[in-house]
Amino acid sequence: MCPVSSRPEVTMAQRKRQLVADELTEAALQLLALKGFDTVTIDEIAASAGVSKRTFFRYFASKEDVVVQFLAGMGADMRAQLADRTAEEPPSAALRRAVWVAMAACADHSDRALRVVQLILRTPALHARFLEHQARWRDDLAEELTRHRAPGREDDLYPRMAAGMALTAFDAVLHRWSDSDGAEDPAGLIDQAFAVIAPALDAG
């Protein structure tokens, strides 16, 4: 079915849905960056995107969600990257690559991503939600590390600690990148951060 469509598996309704979601995200980021998180109401965002408040909540669970979803893909990226070649590498290299793809996603659209990251880090409500996402990423990474773990030590703390250290690195890099307005090089910062934690990652 749909023989002429460029995306055979994507129906018309799905594309329409994606369109509305993009419109809402666009309107939200625009308004939030302009007026600050607290002073913008959801009614404003919805009106600016040309839909009703009720429709906004059919796409996003909360005002925080619009912003944080924008970075949510990074979690899946990291896990996929980690799952890919973990067995062949020392943990520090595998985790370094995982963090790298997440930061690369930022650096790619650095104009847009930088403003979003700065907004998140400066807004307590957004920061809290973002940290919650990171906690899920950590669980995912830990699970992935456990999969490739030597048998007999399934209950030790290493996977969770290693995942936590990697995300600590990610967080430190993200803060520095944000504070420098994108001036500092993410790759260099990642190298610095992983130079600190590598002795612990590869000793386990």
Place this chain on the structure above:
Amino acid sequence: MCPVSSRPEVTMAQRKRQLVADELTEAALQLLALKGFDTVTIDEIAASAGVSKRTFFRYFASKEDVVVQFLAGMGADMRAQLADRTAEEPPSAALRRAVWVAMAACADHSDRALRVVQLILRTPALHARFLEHQARWRDDLAEELTRHRAPGREDDLYPRMAAGMALTAFDAVLHRWSDSDGAEDPAGLIDQAFAVIAPALDAG
């Protein structure tokens, strides 16, 4: 003034204020543990403590705040402990003591604290707020570590990374302690966690 009072510097009004705060915390923890976080309204908590909703918000900023404030003192404890003798010890030992005092505060009132921790870790809204607190603790610890840092490397990532690793250890221990219903020994878990990160902490 107040020659017979046990706390000469504490006025009557302050003690009354503390009393109301305790009453609210008590009522909140009771109700939240019983009925779950979402189904309890602030009106209920306030009524249960014998005050009005408006008064609740004069003591706590939100429903999350009542619960999370209960553990907020740990941050100051950790920083104080770290500030105390950092210069004389390797970072792993100093940070280990800092994490230890925080966990000890939990283990002391294990009955009460365990239920609060489990409530926090299982409730997304509370978990998010708790992680925000942890982020502040990390900044504090990093600042404290920077103070005792060799000159010439003020801008490197080590302090932030070291603080992050210590809190990663704290978090892992807290989760295991919570998941085991308090059965696992916090001290032993801390030792395990710090055995993982010590190579990184003391190499910097």
Place this chain on the structure above:
DNA sequence: TTCATGCTTGACACTCAGTGACACGAGGGG
């Protein structure tokens, strides 16, 4: 004792987040 002062509280009204219910219209298939 009496009055002035300052702090805490309750009552009320309001905005905004978030949800449930329902009706309407467009597109797709019979």
Place this chain on the structure above:
DNA sequence: CCCCTCGTGTCACTGAGTGTCAAGCATGAA
């Protein structure tokens, strides 16, 4: 042409959180 479904808007409602104001109560001075 009809029906069925899905997305949306409207409306109404609960609950979080805040501003305002007046009343109550403690303290301290006269």
